[in-house]
Amino acid sequence: MASETRVLFRHVDEPGLASIETYRRLGGYRSLERTLKELEPDELLTTLEESGLRGRGGAGFSMGKKASFLPRGDMDKFLCCNADESEPGTFKDRELMQKNPHQLIEGIAIAAIAAGAGWAFIFIRGEYAEMGDVLDRAVEEAYGAGYLGEGILGSACRVEVVVHRGAGAYICGEETALLDSLEGKRGNPRLKPPFPAIQGLYGGPTLINNVETLSNVPHIVANGADWFKGFGTEQSPGTKVVSVSGCVERPGNYEVELGIPSRELIYELAGGPPGGREVKAWFPGGSSAPVLTAAELDLPYSFEAMADAGSMLGSGAIIVADESVSIPQLALRTARFYHHESCGKCTPCREGTNWTVKMLERVISGEATPMDLDIVASVQDNIIGNCLCVLGDSMAMPVGSMVKKFRDEFEAAIEAGKASAPRPLDESAADTRPVALGVS
Amino acid sequence: MTAGERRRLVGSMRPEDAERVPELHEVDVPDDLRERIQSAMSKYPQLRSAAIPALWAVQRHYGWCTPEGMRQAAAVMGVTPAYLESIATFYDLFRTTPVGHRQVLVCHNISCWMRGADDLLRAFCEAAGADPHAADHGGATSEDGEIFVKGFECLGGCDVAPMASIDERYYGPLSPDDARAAVEQLRSGAEVLPDRALGKRQAAGGPEPEPDPRVAATEAGGSG
Amino acid sequence: MAAREDVTLVVDGVEVTAPEGMMLVDAAKHGDVEIPVFCYEPKLGQPVGACRMCLVEVEGIPKLQTACSTPVRDGMVVYTQTDQVKEAQNAVVEFLLVNHPLDCPVCDKGGECPLQDISMGWGPGRSRMIDPKRHFQKPIPLSPLIKIDRERCILCYRCVRFSQEVAEDEQLQLLERSASSYVGTFDDRPYIAPFHGNIIELCPVGALTSDAYRFRARPWDIEDSGTVCTLCPSQCNIKLTVRNERAERVLARDNSAVDDGWLCDKGRFGYQMIASPDRITEPLVRSGGELHPASWEEALEAAAAGLRAAGARTAGIVGGQSSNEEGYLVQRILRRALGSPHVESRATGGLPASQRAGGQGDGGALRQDLIALSLPELGASVRDLDGAESILVLGTDPIHSMPILDLRIRKVVRRNGARLAVATDHPSALDGGAEETARYEPGFAGGFLAALAGELGADGYERADGELGADAERIAGVLKPGSTVIVCGDFEGPPSSLLACARALRAEEDGAGLIEAPDGANGRGLREVGCLPVAGTGLSSVDQGLDASGIGGGLADGGIEAALLLNVDPVRDFGAALGDSLGNAEFVVAASMFENSSTRHADVVLPAEAYAEKEGTVTHPDGRLQRLRQGIPHPGRVRPMWEVLAELSALLGDETGIDSAPEALAAIADEVPFYAGITPEEIGGLGVRWQDREAASRFPRDETGAAGTHGARPQDVPTRGVGTLSLTSPAAPDDAGLLLGTYRDLWAAEATEKSRALRFLLPRQTLELAPADAERLEVEGGDEVEVRSNGSVVRARAAVRERIRPGSGFLIEGLGDAARALRGELADVVKAEASE
Ligand SMILES: Cc1cc2nc3c(=O)[nH]c(=O)nc-3n(C[C@H](O)[C@H](O)[C@H](O)COP(=O)(O)O)c2cc1C
Ligand code: SF4
């Protein structure tokens, strides 16, 4: 029987863990103290880099390496904690922030010191109002205890932390869109290069990391890189909080060592599909990841194994669809999401997602021909690689994979015709809004 | 628009109708709103970062981002109202049309959908008396103008799917009966679905397992 | 700016050299490779990479790259024709057409539409799209001048970026998100801003169209003709769209040395005045109190007779729109044929009252100052702004006096991080971008400059104390010696203190300098061809004549009997006083496009040419000679004015021998040493600065006299108000008055009145005052008030403005009322019962 390996989730339901007293009683903020007393920023960076900690927000890039890209020397540098968590199926950061905010704040303070950033912003999605309040309280406590602000614990270090609430836009999770949004603009992704590490927030060097990534930092500082590498696989060291949802008995967050068989996560921890049904398809890394099939359930759950299987670990969110789920309907839900969330800045994403939704609606309402499936497929190909950021790809890859792996179901849907036709889902509401313009 | 209407519209346009940066003394901004915006402005290295906080302040004050409210915020920030409207219309949580002051966001994304989100949304609409189609396409307010119901993209509550965010708090898993109960409670002002509040939920993996030896080993001098 | 060195790259097998860092799209052109673009427009600033039309393959990079945002590196190998690239281009075009209506046959853009061309050249050529496209109300007015068709919009953001990052009016925005995004304004208000017409030219589709041009012509039955707009000193280079011998449209003719390819709306839509039904198109002669059509012979005979009679008691006033040739001939008629020294072309910047002593004053010194101000090494070019580390805007608001400079300055501040200081009496549109602003009393530029000169350590000047000193110190703190450009306007008082500042800021040879925005569009040219009472052609020494107010006085007391007026509306340009005094004249000849205060008392009226009908030259405020080229034929019996003036001169006994516009220019070149040898061919399409020509060495620098050598004549330094100058200074004197200033609003112009499209912009007379004064005087914004001072009364609507200096009030000049007479006066403000 598989079991969790709780590091970030240690004491997760300890009463009052969100308060600074409890957190400290359980050993909290010692890593920050140690950082200030014993460690030079460069030592810190090496430790983080050696630990092999990979970003938990989606890209899986080495955290230490990214931090080391920031130019040295004194200039205004920034740290942004990406707490926008909007990838469908992902809710790990939510529980980490709600239940153990100080673990994150300690990680932020240490990472900021390592990167030489005097300002840190926690960009939390506006929907997480409840967790925003928890963070506000925790940040206040941390200031009160001298862990944040001017001259931390009597040292020369300064880290100002601001909790910034978003207002509802998935794209703001994309790091450069996050920066624009934080600068008070529409959340449009920026061209890269320049990369945020060189020219980010307000034009200054900026380190951007996910909540879970940063929550790992105090543990690595406390116990060392080797200790951290003692968990997980060589290329995916550490534990991972995995959000499992959809058709499973016990949806939720499970912290496991990277590399455990996916089947154990889905069946043993999350209890598998209800009513003894079989898994039909599953997203291994949020809805942006190409779907895998039941045949792929025994793959180890790691960055590399998922990549080899043509998908990705992404944000570490498994969404399970069992036999009872219609794949064309699933494809439409997926496409609809990206269509709604596209920032609209670049053509292939804006028009491609919009066109895909229209075609899938026809597929489902039976107003399509098998030839339209080829168009759906080729439109996905036309999106992939041609967009400004990867939001477009994030629809094209899963939708493309569904059409490829379940084409018969799509053809069947077309056959079945209008019988199963749902209410039309086009965004007509939004489209007609401006019609009122200027008329009186 | 007919040619005639168009001509009339053009004829009615005056240079002073263009919305430039409002002169602060020409707009009277409610004190609390002004204070909220100014304190937000002081929190960031650059003033415009306060755009979203300012719009939140406007929405909290007026219930939605009214044109007048956006003008007031623009005057305090020294930007054009157009700039703020452009931000307001980009983000899903800002409303630029009047809505009910109690808000129910029902997740209709994959995980919730697979667990009955459509029925849940319909149940909320029927109970509140809001048009389900409209609710799923930008939102709808109940006839009595009280409750705003909106089908929303993934709220990050898939572990309690199907779920909803009611007045900025998460609840789930919800049945159509829960929806009816919630609407009742919203109307009566009673606490909403106390036993469905996500805040009270324990980790899915159940009570703390025996710590992994590698973790236990560090507990002595380790960190949270 | 440091020149970047060239690198070599290979595009589709062709070796191309380009400066390092240049964007790939532009570099590819060097190898005759065209890469299609939509959103890329360098004029708008950094590339945004939004449309994805420009994707190309760069060796070593797996993903396709956007050529618009990829700087070239040495050894780079690029492919724009591979299958992968073609597929991407097809894909993008197909995506763009998903929501684009194919209504090309009824679209104004048809035939000159980038989307059409690129679909042809780079598109898949077939459509797989059968789903409904998005629908918008179409087309609806975005402003009285522009219609927007949102269905055609391809969301390239050009227009929105212009509003946000070039004009910075931020009225035009993108609203909503995703495929529902659309371009709009706050609360559906009209987009009304001085430069907004540029978005028509920026739009790569038919989404934004000119209301004045809609359905007027099709690209295949028009011809282009390049000339220069003379509606203001910006002298932007323009292309006239001509159809059936009519100017139907004005487009920018990008000249980075002048306009960066932008136009203000006056220049873009003002062409309508050319075909105005009010045009005077035939000579008129007054008989029996009425003006009657006459033959040219009759008219010129009559004109000659009248002027001959007055002889040396004739005054000539040349309007700012006149060409160098016209100005030259008028001053020549006065000085040579009539022996009169009284030639004026400037409303302000004349002799300081202190020296005017009945019109006769120390003109020699003023001439020396003017020479010193025009010293080649002291003059900055418009391009010099791009390289300047700091800019001082002094005593003028470019948005009104020289609009295109406003955009230029914004660009330099936003993109090059130049530091801006603004010191004006009237609030400036540039205040927002300025690091420091100082607001001095109306008309006190000279005093402020003296204080600034002291602050900058100019010899002969002392540091002022009190708030004036503090303000000067703040401003000086922003300015970097050796790399500062001063942008100033014609202002009251002698320019010596300005000179002192300019010199003090010119550390060494390079960089720093001065750009004067004159009141008149060709103010500098007219000054250099001799249209000043204190200086003749080439700023040569002359018997001093009367300046504008002197002429007014002369007309009143009979010292002046006749007036020759060219392209001038005395009341609008010089104020009611001069306009009224013309009533006393024995004889008036007015050359004008329209009936106005110049024709009211005229005995002979000569129909004047519009700029689009002229051959000739003008001189840009930075010394660039530019060519006016005739784009359309003359209406009615209008004739070239140079020809008419040459004939008049001959009739008055001075045979000029000038038989063509180029010959007129040649005559100028003979008399203006620093224009020596200049020809229309040399000037060409983009113009040439005389300072850059060899002949510049013949500039009369040795005659700069006192001002030229040390620039200090402390007795010129006004002392009024010293110590009370600051935005922060307490509200005005408790006595009821306001110290009045005036400014010439961009729209207070004949072009606004006579162009149907612009008429709605004609300003109402407005009294701008500070909140404190509004309270003190118990007026509120919108109130109708009367502004009075010794006899002159102006009715205005009150407008309360935070950025007005307490104690001052401002009225608009050029509206034909008595506003100008009130400048510098302490005036009473009383509420008037509102008129409907
Ligand atoms: C469309 C899009 C959405 C994203 N959303 C999130 C998000 O919600 N949270 C997050 O941490 N990273 C998100 N990312 C990844 C971020 O761009 C970035 O890689 C990450 O925050 C870096 O932090 P990490 O290295 O710690 O993972 C998203 C990326 C894309 C392209
Ligand atoms: S209106 Fe024209 S310029 Fe503006 S975004 Fe659309 S296509 Fe681009």
Ligand code: FES
């Ligand atoms: S031109 Fe390069 S992306 Fe638009």
